[in-house]
Amino acid sequence: MVALADNHAMPVRSAASLSLGDHVLPVSPELLPLFPEGGLVRGRTVSCSGPAARSLALSIVMAAITGGRWLALVNLDDLPAEALMEFGIPLHRVVSVSSGSSTAEVIGAVLDGFEMVIISSGSISSALARRVAQRVRSREAVVITVGESRSSAVSPDLEFSTSDPLWSGIGWGTGRLVSRRVRVERSGRRAQRPLILDLSLPAPSGVLIPSEEVGTLGTRLRMV
Amino acid sequence: MSRSGMVRTLTLSIPDWPAIAISEGEDPVVVIDRGRVIAASPAARACGVQHGERRRSAVRACPTARVLPRDPLAEVRAFDPVVSAVTATVSPRIEVDRPGELRFDMRGPTRRLGGEDGVIATVLEAVGTCPSPRAVTIGVADGPTVSSVAGHRAIDGPLVIPVGESSAFLMPLHLSCLYGVGVLSAETVDLLERLGIRTVGDLAALDPGVVLARFGVEGARAHCIATGVDDRLLAAVEPASLPERERRFDDPLPTTSPAVFTIREMAEELAGELSAAGLSCTSLIISAETDHSEWTERHWYRSEGFSAAAMVDRGRWQIDSWIAGGGVVTAGIVLVRLRVVGVKADVGRQDGFWGGIAAADEVAARAVARLAAICGEDRVRVPVSAGGRLPGERCAWVPAMTTDLGDPARSDPAPVWAGSVTQPAPTTVPSGSDPIDVFDVAGEPLAISGRGEVSADPAMVVIAGERRRVVAWAGPWPLLERWWDPRHRRRMARMQVVLEDGRAHLIAVEQRRWWLMGSYD
Numbered sequence: 001m002v003a004l005a006d007n008h009a010m011p012v013r014s015a016a017s018l019s020l021g022d023h024v025l026p027v028s029p030e031l032l033p034l035f036p037e038g039g040l041v042r043g044r045t046v047s048c049s050g051p052a053a054r055s056l057a058l059s060i061v062m063a064a065i066t067g068g069r070w071l072a073l074v075n076l077d078d079l080p081a082e083a084l085m086e087f088g089i090p091l092h093r094v095v096s097v098s099s100g101s102s103t104a105e106v107i108g109a110v111l112d113g114f115e116m117v118i119i120s121s122g123s124i125s126s127a128l129a130r131r132v133a134q135r136v137r138s139r140e141a142v143v144i145t146v147g148e149s150r151s152s153a154v155s156p157d158l159e160f161s162t163s164d165p166l167w168s169g170i171g172w173g174t175g176r177l178v179s180r181r182v183r184v185e186r187s188g189r190r191a192q193r194p195l196i197l198d199l200s201l202p203a204p205s206g207v208l209i210p211s212e213e214v215g216t217l218g219t220r221l222r223m224v
Numbered sequence: 225m226s227r228s229g230m231v232r233t234l235t236l237s238i239p240d241w242p243a244i245a246i247s248e249g250e251d252p253v254v255v256i257d258r259g260r261v262i263a264a265s266p267a268a269r270a271c272g273v274q275h276g277e278r279r280r281s282a283v284r285a286c287p288t289a290r291v292l293p294r295d296p297l298a299e300v301r302a303f304d305p306v307v308s309a310v311t312a313t314v315s316p317r318i319e320v321d322r323p324g325e326l327r328f329d330m331r332g333p334t335r336r337l338g339g340e341d342g343v344i345a346t347v348l349e350a351v352g353t354c355p356s357p358r359a360v361t362i363g364v365a366d367g368p369t370v371s372s373v374a375g376h377r378a379i380d381g382p383l384v385i386p387v388g389e390s391s392a393f394l395m396p397l398h399l400s401c402l403y404g405v406g407v408l409s410a411e412t413v414d415l416l417e418r419l420g421i422r423t424v425g426d427l428a429a430l431d432p433g434v435v436l437a438r439f440g441v442e443g444a445r446a447h448c449i450a451t452g453v454d455d456r457l458l459a460a461v462e463p464a465s466l467p468e469r470e471r472r473f474d475d476p477l478p479t480t481s482p483a484v485f486t487i488r489e490m491a492e493e494l495a496g497e498l499s500a501a502g503l504s505c506t507s508l509i510i511s512a513e514t515d516h517s518e519w520t521e522r523h524w525y526r527s528e529g530f531s532a533a534a535m536v537d538r539g540r541w542q543i544d545s546w547i548a549g550g551g552v553v554t555a556g557i558v559l560v561r562l563r564v565v566g567v568k569a570d571v572g573r574q575d576g577f578w579g580g581i582a583a584a585d586e587v588a589a590r591a592v593a594r595l596a597a598i599c600g601e602d603r604v605r606v607p608v609s610a611g612g613r614l615p616g617e618r619c620a621w622v623p624a625m626t627t628d629l630g631d632p633a634r635s636d637p638a639p640v641w642a643g644s645v646t647q648p649a650p651t652t653v654p655s656g657s658d659p660i661d662v663f664d665v666a667g668e669p670l671a672i673s674g675r676g677e678v679s680a681d682p683a684m685v686v687i688a689g690e691r692r693r694v695v696a697w698a699g700p701w702p703l704l705e706r707w708w709d710p711r712h713r714r715r716m717a718r719m720q721v722v723l724e725d726g727r728a729h730l731i732a733v734e735q736r737r738w739w740l741m742g743s744y745d
Contacts, residue, residue: 051727054651054745070588080742081607081619083651091607095588096621097595098603105598113591115584165726170696173681176646177698177720177728177744202648 025064025115025142030199034160034184036192040064040116041157042140044190045133047121050162052182053146054079055201058087060144061116065089072114074106075099075123076146086202099123107132111139121145159188179203230366230455232330232340232387235375236310236347238303238360240264241324242294245302252289254282258609262294266359293608293620299323300541307522309350314343319368319507319523323541325375327368340364344382366390367454372405373397391452395425406528407446412439424450441568456566467497468563476515476556480547483512483557484540485597488590490562491535498567504529507566510539512546515555520546529568533589533629585629592624614703615653615730615742650730650742657739660731661686672717672733676702685721685731687740692723700733 024039032038040046040060048057065071066088073079073096081091095114099106103123110117124132124145133156136143145156162182169178179200186195238244242255243263252268254261261282264273271286279291303323310318314337315328333343344362351360363374365385373394374383385393394401399416402408402424408416421427427435428450436444448454469490477483487510498505506529511521524530524538539562547553595604605621606629662670664680671679682694699719716734718741723729730742 051725051745058651068584070584072591077621078652078654080615080649080651080653081621082615082649084607085619086647086649091619093585093588094607095592095595095624096605096607097599100599100603102599106595109591109594109598113588113594165728167696167722167726167728170698170720170722170728173678173697175698177648177722180728180744 025069026067027060028063031060033195033197034186035158036190040142042115042142043137044142044158045136045156046142046144046158046160047149047156047188048144048146048160048162049121049148050182051165052162052180052184052201054083055087055180056160056162056182056184056199057118057144057146058084058089059201061118062088064116064142065093069093069115070095070113071116071118072097072110073118074110075103075120076118104128104131108135111135111141111143115141117141117143119143119145121147121149124149156188157190158186159191161185161187230453231368232334232364232366233327233368233371234330234340234343234347235325235327235363235368235371236306236351236360237325237363237372237375238306239376239379240266240269241303242299243268245299245323246292246295252286254279254286254289254291255294256282256291257294264289296323296537297541297544301545304545305354306351309354310347313350314346317523319525321372321525325372327371327375330364340384344384365393365454366452367449368456369402369405369407369449369454370394370452373401376401376404388452390454391428391450394450394452395423395428397424398422399424399427402446402449406526407449408442412442412446466564466567467494468561469493470559470561472559473557476558478556480540480543481597481601483543483560484536484601485593486560487539487543487562488532488536488593490560491530491532491539492590494562494564495530495532495535498564503567505535505564505566506530506568507564508535508538509561509563509565510535510542511559511561511563512543512557513559514553515558518553518555523565525566535562536593589629592629596624615650648744650744652743652745654740654742657741658688660738660740662731662733662738669736670733670738671736672700672702676700676717678719682719682721685723685729687729692725694721695724696722 024037024041026039027035046060048054048060061071070093071089073094075098076096077098079096081094084094085091097106097110107119107128132143162184164183166181167177167179168181169175179202182199182201184197184199186197240263242257243253243265246255247253247265250267251265252271252273253265254268254273255263256279259278261273261275261277261279263275264282268282268286268289271289273282273285273289283289283291300323303320307318307320307326310326310328314333318326318328320326330340330343333346334340337343337346344364347362348360361375361378362382363371363376363378363385364382365371365374366387367390370385370390370393374385377383399408399413399422403410403413416422416427421430427447430447432444432447435447439446471486471490494505506526508524508530509521510524511519513519520542522538522542526534530538539560543557592604601623604624606624607619608622609619662682663684663686664670664678665683666680667684668680670682673679678700682697685692685694697719700717701719702715702717704715714734716732718730718732721729721731728744729740730744732739732741
């Protein structure tokens with residue numbers, strides 16, 4: 001069954017790739033292994049969790065925002081703009097909204113106006129998550145949630161969970177934080193196959209993210 | 225063009241308005257925009273603070289000054305009493321170029337108030353009744369532009385340029401005076417200067433055809449003004465063919481947001497209509513009326529033209545200051561009207577936003593207005609560059625509706641201040657100061673000495689009740705901010721710690737209390 005489903009998906013993907021620029025938003029080359037379709041497919045939901053959730057989310061959206069898309073941050077008031085800047089995100093296309101009591105309405109309006117949305121997962125209840133997923137599909141935006149999810153009811157299309165952060169540059173009373181090695185595990189409904197990747201996030205020279213595929217969990221199918 | 229077409233105009237301006245508007249009392253204030261001084265209060269001026277200099281040298285010249293970012297809303301609010309006073313006593317139809325400067329057609333008031341001296345005296349008296357006495361300058365001349373130039377130079381009392389003598393007045397002045405009133409761009413002034421054309425007289429001496437060929441519409445208009453022809457029309461004349469929009473509401477609008485939302489819709493229609501005709505709006509009248517027939521009307525002017533976003537800015541400033549004015553507005557808004565009264569050929573100097581660069585910009589801008597209407601303007605924010613050494617201070621989040629979204633330069637990265645903790649920046653900066661506990665290897669609270677040394681190696685950090693072992697640490701980095709100011713002085717030390725779960729934090733201690741400054745997640 002699995003093999004059938006995946007084979008069936010192949011021609012659809014190549015047809016979509018004809019209008020790749022429109023249907024798939026770009027990601028930086030270092031992150032490509034994480035995205036089976038070669039980028040962020042519109043209408044999808046992505047979740048980032050674990051100790052490097054925010055850094056990963058910011059590095060994922062960077063290429064699309066640089067390319068002229070707008071980014072909305074929902075309920076991420078404690079995310080400083082200079083962190084966005086360090087991830088290479090042009091600040092003049094970023095808007096931050098704190099939804100107060102009208103979260104559902106705000107998310108609706110945000111999906112109408114922005115192609116890229118990062119939402120704090122703490123602000124989404126199970127009921128809301130279902131509605132968000134529906135709206136995202138019809139609006140052709142990409143929604144990324146950051147933080148530990150409260151709702152298990154709706155699973156995102158792609159789930160990235162970060163773990164085992166290892167900081168370098170800092171010692172025992174010496175140096176300072178310079179770069180971090182972190183393990184990213186990919187799962188989710190559209191992940192095709194689980195994958196583990198080690199990333200430098202941030203890398204010593206800024207935000208460049210050299211990546212290294214560590215292995216897959218139970219390889220089910222290989223493309224020929 | 226005949227000289228009879230020119231309108232005798234009075235310009236009143238308040239130098240350094242961005243600083244005056246937000247000063248309280250006599251304390252020196254310096255206002256910084258994009259890293260440069262744009263205004264300074266009289267006390268700061270007395271210390272030698274200059275326009276255009278960098279923050280650091282301004283602080284060196286006047287260490288006691290409060291250095292603040294620009295606050296356009298406060299500028300409009302504070303200017304409102306001046307506008308109201310002049311409207312009530314001299315002329316109902318005044319043109320507000322920007323907060324801190326207004327002008328009107330003098331012909332009517334001159335007849336009514338006993339000559340130009342009478343008008344000037346009435347204006348000064350009216351302004352004198354406004355709170356906090358202000359140094360105003362007054363210039364009178366043929367045409368709005370020349371009167372502005374005169375106004376900017378009228379430091380020792382009103383400057384009246386007799387009828388027909390504009391040219392003689394302008395001749396010896398440096399060309400930068402035309403930059404100050406928005407006729408020439410800084411680049412053109414610079415270019416002309418390098419060509420040896422330094423004064424307005426030098427420009428007037430050139431052949432108008434040559435100027436037009438080399439410098440286009442901008443140069444031709446500057447040449448006209450240099451030769452004493454300044455025929456831009458003021459608000460008094462209303463060409464019939466220019467577009468306007470009006471909305472009436474059956475249910476009075478209780479708050480500002482829906483009115484602004486409506487203004488945005490109308491502004492988009494107007495900007496679209498004008499740009500389709502190859503025009504951009506330079507002069508705009510915004511009016512609103514309440515259910516109790518209270519009325520506000522302002523004339524806004526912007527030499528480089530209004531984008532839709534810039535029109536909305538003006539509308540929001542106006543309605544905000546009207547409603548916040550106190551006591552004037554007693555009912556909801558039932559009518560909003562936008563009237564274009566001045567246009568110029570669109571020569572492609574519009575904001576990127578309407579320049580047709582990206583539809584995404586337009587869609588996002590509309591979504592911002594809608595979001596502001598849903599959850600309140602203060603909750604929809606965009607980054608602008610600021611300055612500081614602590615996490616979150618290098619860029620500030622400000623309400624999106626107070627900025628021109630189409631202007632990418634608003635968030636140009638500010639330089640990194642010496643004394644900041646270096647890159648990477650924390651990705652979470654709590655808004656409050658969450659208290660934490662830090663213990664050394666002996667289990668004692670960790671202390672930092674006056675010389676910036678740790679009492680012992682840190683061993684344990686307790687954040688929100690969770691105890692974790694320290695596996696790596698760096699610092700401490702002491703920071704003494706505003707040491708010259710006993711009220712705002714801060715003395716603290718910062719450290720980076722990596723805990724046993726692999727997470728890294730930036731922690732700080734001030735007056736022996738530790739708090740979580742940021743986390744790297």
